[in-house]
Amino acid sequence: MATKRILIIDDEADIREATKLCLEVAAGWEILTASSGIEGIQTAASEPLDAILLDVMMPDMDGLTTFEKLQANPKTQNIPVILLTAKAQPAEQRQFTQLAVTAVITKPYDPLTIASYIAEVLN
Amino acid sequence: MRILLIEDDECIAQTLENVLRNEHYAVDVAVDGQLGWDLVETFSYDLILLDVLLPKLNGIQFCQRLRSCNYQMPVLLLTAQDSGADKVLGLNAGADDYVVKPFDFPELLARIRVLLRRGNAPLFPVLHWENLQLDSGLCRATYQNQVLNLTPKEYRLLELFLRNQHQVFSRSAILEHLWSSEEVPNEDTVTAHIKGLRHKLKQAGAPANMIETVYGLGYRLKLPDAESTSELSELTAKSVTHQPSAQKDSIHQKTKAGLDQIWEKSKGQNGDRLSTLEQASQALRTGKIDGELRQKAHQTAHKLAGSLGIFGLTEGSRLAREVEQMLCPERNLDAGQTHHVIKQVAALRLELETAFNKRLNQIGTKFPPNQSLPLLLVIENNLKLAKQIIAKAAEQGLQVELAPDLAAAKAAIDAAIRVENTHDQLSNQTHSTTHSLDGVLLNLSFFNLDEDSLDQLATLINQTPPLPVLFCTTHDGVAERVKATRLGTHAFFQKPLVPSQVLETIARVRSQVCISNFKVMVVDDDPQLLAIIQNLMSPWGVQLATVEEPLQFWNTLETFSPDLLLLDVEMPRFSGIELCQIVRNAPRWSDLPILFLSVHTDTKIEHQAFEAGANAYFSKSIVGPELVTQVLNRLERSQLLRSMSHHE
Numbered sequence: 001m002a003t004k005r006i007l008i009i010d011d012e013a014d015i016r017e018a019t020k021l022c023l024e025v026a027a028g029w030e031i032l033t034a035s036s037g038i039e040g041i042q043t044a045a046s047e048p049l050d051a052i053l054l055d056v057m058m059p060d061m062d063g064l065t066t067f068e069k070l071q072a073n074p075k076t077q078n079i080p081v082i083l084l085t086a087k088a089q090p091a092e093q094r095q096f097t098q099l100a101v102t103a104v105i106t107k108p109y110d111p112l113t114i115a116s117y118i119a120e121v122l123n
Numbered sequence: 124m125r126i127l128l129i130e131d132d133e134c135i136a137q138t139l140e141n142v143l144r145n146e147h148y149a150v151d152v153a154v155d156g157q158l159g160w161d162l163v164e165t166f167s168y169d170l171i172l173l174d175v176l177l178p179k180l181n182g183i184q185f186c187q188r189l190r191s192c193n194y195q196m197p198v199l200l201l202t203a204q205d206s207g208a209d210k211v212l213g214l215n216a217g218a219d220d221y222v223v224k225p226f227d228f229p230e231l232l233a234r235i236r237v238l239l240r241r242g243n244a245p246l247f248p249v250l251h252w253e254n255l256q257l258d259s260g261l262c263r264a265t266y267q268n269q270v271l272n273l274t275p276k277e278y279r280l281l282e283l284f285l286r287n288q289h290q291v292f293s294r295s296a297i298l299e300h301l302w303s304s305e306e307v308p309n310e311d312t313v314t315a316h317i318k319g320l321r322h323k324l325k326q327a328g329a330p331a332n333m334i335e336t337v338y339g340l341g342y343r344l345k346l347p348d349a350e351s352t353s354e355l356s357e358l359t360a361k362s363v364t365h366q367p368s369a370q371k372d373s374i375h376q377k378t379k380a381g382l383d384q385i386w387e388k389s390k391g392q393n394g395d396r397l398s399t400l401e402q403a404s405q406a407l408r409t410g411k412i413d414g415e416l417r418q419k420a421h422q423t424a425h426k427l428a429g430s431l432g433i434f435g436l437t438e439g440s441r442l443a444r445e446v447e448q449m450l451c452p453e454r455n456l457d458a459g460q461t462h463h464v465i466k467q468v469a470a471l472r473l474e475l476e477t478a479f480n481k482r483l484n485q486i487g488t489k490f491p492p493n494q495s496l497p498l499l500l501v502i503e504n505n506l507k508l509a510k511q512i513i514a515k516a517a518e519q520g521l522q523v524e525l526a527p528d529l530a531a532a533k534a535a536i537d538a539a540i541r542v543e544n545t546h547d548q549l550s551n552q553t554h555s556t557t558h559s560l561d562g563v564l565l566n567l568s569f570f571n572l573d574e575d576s577l578d579q580l581a582t583l584i585n586q587t588p589p590l591p592v593l594f595c596t597t598h599d600g601v602a603e604r605v606k607a608t609r610l611g612t613h614a615f616f617q618k619p620l621v622p623s624q625v626l627e628t629i630a631r632v633r634s635q636v637c638i639s640n641f642k643v644m645v646v647d648d649d650p651q652l653l654a655i656i657q658n659l660m661s662p663w664g665v666q667l668a669t670v671e672e673p674l675q676f677w678n679t680l681e682t683f684s685p686d687l688l689l690l691d692v693e694m695p696r697f698s699g700i701e702l703c704q705i706v707r708n709a710p711r712w713s714d715l716p717i718l719f720l721s722v723h724t725d726t727k728i729e730h731q732a733f734e735a736g737a738n739a740y741f742s743k744s745i746v747g748p749e750l751v752t753q754v755l756n757r758l759e760r761s762q763l764l765r766s767m768s769h770h771e
Contacts, residue, residue: 012392013392014386014388014389014393014430014434015429015430018430019433021378021381021382021385022382026374057422057425086425086426086447096291107428107430107432107433108430108431108432108433108440111433112375112378
């Protein structure tokens with residue numbers, strides 16, 4: 001897999017660390033992390049990125065609001081965003097389909113194959 | 124299309140249900156308004172057929188509630204009351220149309236079709252998607268004018284996609300739309316129907332995957348520009364990048380090792396999450412859960428469901444998901460569902476603890492117990508039995524720490540001794556971060572604990588107050604019984620055990636040995652004596668109110684409401700005997716046990732005390748432990764009498 005720079009935005013430390021580990025070990029990508037939407041937006045605006053993995057349910061600023069703000073900023077609007085969410089209800093699923101996100105990955109994901117999935121999505 | 128029929132007349136409901144099913148609609152039937160409301164809150168419907176005169180919640184009220192909760196599905200009123208006022212009332216309440224009984228079925232079905240079209244798609248009798256056509260009037264689908272030979276379910280599936288173009292449907296959403304709640308197919312059934320539909324479309328010349336899989340979401344009609352990066356990408360397991368097998372194995376091993384480390388680091392975080400769920404579980408049990416705690420627990424369960432699965436705890440993830448769904452703020456839980464949540468939270472704790480022990484190959488690593496619940500230590504290697512006890516304990520508001528082997532048992536006993544010592548040191552502090560044990564179930568026949576551990580166990584059992592310990596064994600020999608008795612255990616069981624019997628015995632022994640929550644009021648003008656009594660009683664968990672000034676006596680009696688009164692005889696202003704008389708003159712306190720403690724030993728004063736209503740009279744020369752025993756005996760007797768009068 002070609003080297004990529006990926007930003008993970010997730011408020012849960014264990015999931016953030018686990019996802020980082022899976023992508024680093026399996027794909028050798030450079031992984032940046034942010035524990036909140038605000039921190040993620042700041043990182044995305046200041047770092048060159050190939051993609052953002054964005055958790056949906058976060059306190060303070062949720063994933064969908066974070067996504068809107070990323071889309072509104074010319075510096076970040078073209079970065080592919082992959083939503084990470086626990087199994088969504090039908091209404092939420094409909095909401096996701098309205099968004100220009102690159103993919104939605106349902107948690108719990110398989111830690112041994114997630115890197116390959118993301119590589120496929122981004123290619 | 125899924126229809127909810129709310130009709131209390133069984134004959135009409137049955138007939139209508141058959142007619143609708145013949146038209147390939149999925150139908151659920153509710154026989155009263157409240158049941159109908161429960162179904163609306165649980166499932167997703169495309170249309171509701173609603174009788175007006177219904178038990179529990181009538182059709183007009185139902186409709187008003189439906190609209191006030193922002194449910195937008197069309198409602199067709201079914202009414203026998205052919206009056207203008209009723210129609211206006213129904214339509215004003217939010218109904219979209221009405222039909223008057225007795226029905227003209229073709230007309231009823233036509234009105235249903237109109238409402239479904241209005242609710243879901245433009246008013247075109249023929250639905251189009253590229254070269255695909257579906258004529259809802261003829262119930263016929265074609266691709267490039269070639270008729271597709273579809274089964275009824277495949278037809279409804281295609282209709283669902285065509286009426287909701289661009290919309291993604293998960294397998295569960297498709298189940299909700301096309302199957303009734305009485306039919307219980309699993310999601311694989313949807314996969315099979317999708318496969319069948321794709322096959323028939325392909326045979327007719329349609330592009331492959333005209334019904335496309337949207338990774339992580341479900342299925343929809345394939346968009347012409349679906350290759351665009353702004354669209355959701357399709358992924359299948361086949362597209363996983365291939366790597367050499369040895370390299371893949373090495374990556375997997377590194378990943379798993381790294382995940383183990385993260386899992387260990389996340390112990391505190393997962394303990395906090397579990398604690399939140401247990402708080403909610405406890406609040407549900409007592410019926411005192413507030414919206415904020417429920418919301419917090421719902422979100423916590425959501426997080427846990429996502430997290431646990433990543434670390435390979437599939438069952439834990441499933442349990443958390445179930446708790447999440449049950450705690451959804453919009454959902455009203457009945458008694459059975461509440462009970463289910465409590466059980467699932469207890470099962471989740473067991474899953475997490477077992478996972479920690481297995482993954483780290485280390486015994487005794489436990490999540491911190493919930494401080495608000497009594498804690499039972501179960502030293503038992505039979506996991507099936509242990510799980511049954513844990514489930515039963517959860518129903519009764521007890522939590523269980525499991526020691527499934529010898530090392531874990533010793534670690535748990537060590538920890539319990541440390542906690543007791545800490546409590547002794549911190550006895551004057553109001554908060555402690557540790558949790559002492561409230562009972563032990565011990566299977567000694569398997570463990571053969573060494574002498575040190577047995578000594579420690581005996582220390583634990585014979586603390587003040589004693590720890591209830593139940594001994595269980597497969598062998599009912601004299602040697603086992605003697606061993607148990609020497610340890611000071613409170614009950615002896617021969618296997619097989621019945622979990623409810625074990626817990627009942629624990630509860631009974633606890634009530635016998637643990638006097639906590641009992642209240643004793645002591646009246647004496649000697650502050651030193653009050654301090655001594657305080658020291659004697661506090662290890663037993665007895666709440667004590669001391670009164671040095673008899674003028675404060677009545678006020679304290681009324682506010683503290685003691686279970687037992689301990690009086691001095693000679694005090695300034697009022698004597699203890701006078702206080703005893705006024706207590707006995709008040710009907711509320713006629714049964715209150717009153718004990719006298721006095722320096723006077725002559726029989727005349729003793730006689731006066733008994734005449735005034737005393738239950739016992741002791742000299743102040745009585746030694747501490749004897750006084751404690753007398754007080755505890757009176758309290759137990761009083762509790763027993765109260766319990767008997769409750770049963771009567």
